[in-house]
Amino acid sequence: MYDYFLMIIAAVFVNNILLAQYLGNCPFLGCSREMGVAAGMGGAVIFVVILATAFTWLIQHLVLVPFGLGYLQTIAFILVIAALVQFVEMFLKKMLPPLYKALGIFLPLITTNCAVLGIAILVQRDALSFVDSLVFSAASSAGFMLALLLMSAIRERFALSRIPKAMEGTASGLVMAGIMSTAFFAFKGMVQ
Numbered sequence: 644m645y646d647y648f649l650m651i652i653a654a655v656f657v658n659n660i661l662l663a664q665y666l667g668n669c670p671f672l673g674c675s676r677e678m679g680v681a682a683g684m685g686g687a688v689i690f691v692v693i694l695a696t697a698f699t700w701l702i703q704h705l706v707l708v709p710f711g712l713g714y715l716q717t718i719a720f721i722l723v724i725a726a727l728v729q730f731v732e733m734f735l736k737k738m739l740p741p742l743y744k745a746l747g748i749f750l751p752l753i754t755t756n757c758a759v760l761g762i763a764i765l766v767q768r769d770a771l772s773f774v775d776s777l778v779f780s781a782a783s784s785a786g787f788m789l790a791l792l793l794m795s796a797i798r799e800r801f802a803l804s805r806i807p808k809a810m811e812g813t814a815s816g817l818v819m820a821g822i823m824s825t826a827f828f829a830f831k832g833m834v835q
Contacts, residue, residue: 647778654782656830660758661790662823667758670749671791672816676802681795683742684749685788687735689781691727692759696780698723699763700773720763721754728754758787790827794819 654660661667667688674684699720707713732750735743743750753759762783766776797819806815 650775650778651782651785652830654779655786655789656827659786659790659827660762660783661787662820662827664761665824666761667756667787668820669752670756671787671794671820672813674746674749675791675794675816676798677745678792678795678799679742680745681791682788683735683739684746685784685791687731687746687750688753688756688759688787689784691724691731691753692762692780692784692787693777694727695720695724695759696763696766696776697773698727700766700776703767716764716767717760720760724759724763725754758783790823793823797823 658664661671670684670688674680702719702723703716707716707719712719728751731753732743735746735750762780765783766779769779771779794816798816801815810818
């Protein structure tokens with residue numbers, strides 16, 4: 644149990660997939676203007692990452708490795724992720740149309756979100772068990788959502804503040820991402 648606690652702390656804070664490993668910056672900057680959109684994107688990413696990790700772990704260990712097809716890992720993983728994103732997109736379109744509309748182009752872009760693929764590949768690289776993979780993927784995607792929510796809170800605050808014209812929009816987002824990344828590096832000594 645202690646190992647899972649350390650794994651969760653490490654994945655959320657120390658090795659945050661977004662702020663420490665710099666994976667998934669596109670939706671981070673694109674969906675962090677409003678808290679509701681950020682929460683929706685974070686939830687969709689959590690769902691896709693956990694399911695993608697489960698399916699890719701099974702494919703890796705039951706198909707690719709036994710048949711010597713390890714070189715197809717990236718292609719197989721992308722296909723699984725694309726199918727899951729299509730499922731999430733259809734679900735949101737039917738059940739939560741306002742969120743579907745707010746996410747816009749960033750929802751189908753989860754397919755190419757390097758954080759989703761990165762987590763699936765990190766699980767294989769670290770040779771985690773199935774349960775460990777699910778815990779790691781849930782914690783990593785929760786860290787992604789945490790960073791997304793923090794950034795959206797900051798950007799909502801910026802919308803109410805007077806900032807120089809040159810720092811509006813993406814420029815302030817990039818500066819804040821760098822500052823947040825530096826702040827998250829303070830956790831580096833806690834867990835490896």
